[in-house]
Amino acid sequence: GESVGLHLPTLSVQEGDNSIINCAYSNSASDYFIWYKQESGKGPQFIIDIRSNMDKRQGQRVTVLLNKTVKHLSLQIAATQPGDSAVYFCVLSGTYKYIFGTGTRLKVLA
Amino acid sequence: NAGVTQTPKFQVLKTGQSMTLQCAQDMNHNSMYWYRQDPGMGLRLIYYSASEGTTDKGEVPNGYNVSRLNKREFSLRLESAAPSQTSVYFCASTQGFWTSGRTKNIQYFGAGTRLSVL
Numbered sequence: 001g002e003s004v005g006l007h008l009p010t011l012s013v014q015e016g017d018n019s020i021i022n023c024a025y026s027n028s029a030s031d032y033f034i035w036y037k038q039e040s041g042k043g044p045q046f047i048i049d050i051r052s053n054m055d056k057r058q059g060q061r062v063t064v065l066l067n068k069t070v071k072h073l074s075l076q077i078a079a080t081q082p083g084d085s086a087v088y089f090c091v092l093s094g095t096y097k098y099i100f101g102t103g104t105r106l107k108v109l110a
Numbered sequence: 111n112a113g114v115t116q117t118p119k120f121q122v123l124k125t126g127q128s129m130t131l132q133c134a135q136d137m138n139h140n141s142m143y144w145y146r147q148d149p150g151m152g153l154r155l156i157y158y159s160a161s162e163g164t165t166d167k168g169e170v171p172n173g174y175n176v177s178r179l180n181k182r183e184f185s186l187r188l189e190s191a192a193p194s195q196t197s198v199y200f201c202a203s204t205q206g207f208w209t210s211g212r213t214k215n216i217q218y219f220g221a222g223t224r225l226s227v228l
Contacts, residue, residue, distance in 0.1 A: 044219050
């Protein structure tokens with residue numbers, strides 16, 4: 001079946017450095033991918049998405065890269081700030097369901 | 111504009127008790143979803159409603175029922191709560207409903223209901 005997994009449960013990054021959060025998926029038919037940010041005590045919040053006909057998409061301080069050959073997705077956060085501390089989920093949407101990965105907790109060190 | 115509102119925020123139940131979790135959205139969205147989130151895990155879909163008047167099972171529907179009361183409201187009911195249902199429950203909505211990969215749908219989530227079943 002479909003599955004989504006993140007490579008690291010926790011990532012610690014120095015404030016000001018760039019962060020890279022990785023995600024692997026198993027379903028080749030998936031054509032829509034989403035990254036969500038979840039702060040403590042809150043619901044997930046949309047960050048950025050990408051369709052399978054693209055390999056890169058940029059937002060404000062965030063970039064998502066998609067490598068369909070190896071079924072790998074990454075979220076890059078530039079100049080990481082304390083407010084970026086949260087759990088990040090990659091989400092697979094290839095059927096009527098949204099499949100969530102287990103999440104990576106990003107810790108920003110002062 | 112409140113977005114997605116969930117009530118209550120916290121609830122403690124005894125095994126066997128019943129309760130209904132409420133969710134309402136004010137974005138005129140067509141589709142609504144209920145998820146549960148357990149520690150260290152991603153969100154798992156319990157039930158969803160593609161449009162008013164329809165509901166379907168998700169990944170983990172056992173022990174739950176839902177009602178799409180109208181376009182705004184989608185409730186989740188636990189008929190006989192069990193300790194395994196201790197979790198954080200999230201409601202979400204989307205403007206449309208993904209059908210064939212042609213429609214982009216961003217889910218908007220509520221703040222969650224933290225439920226403990228003793």
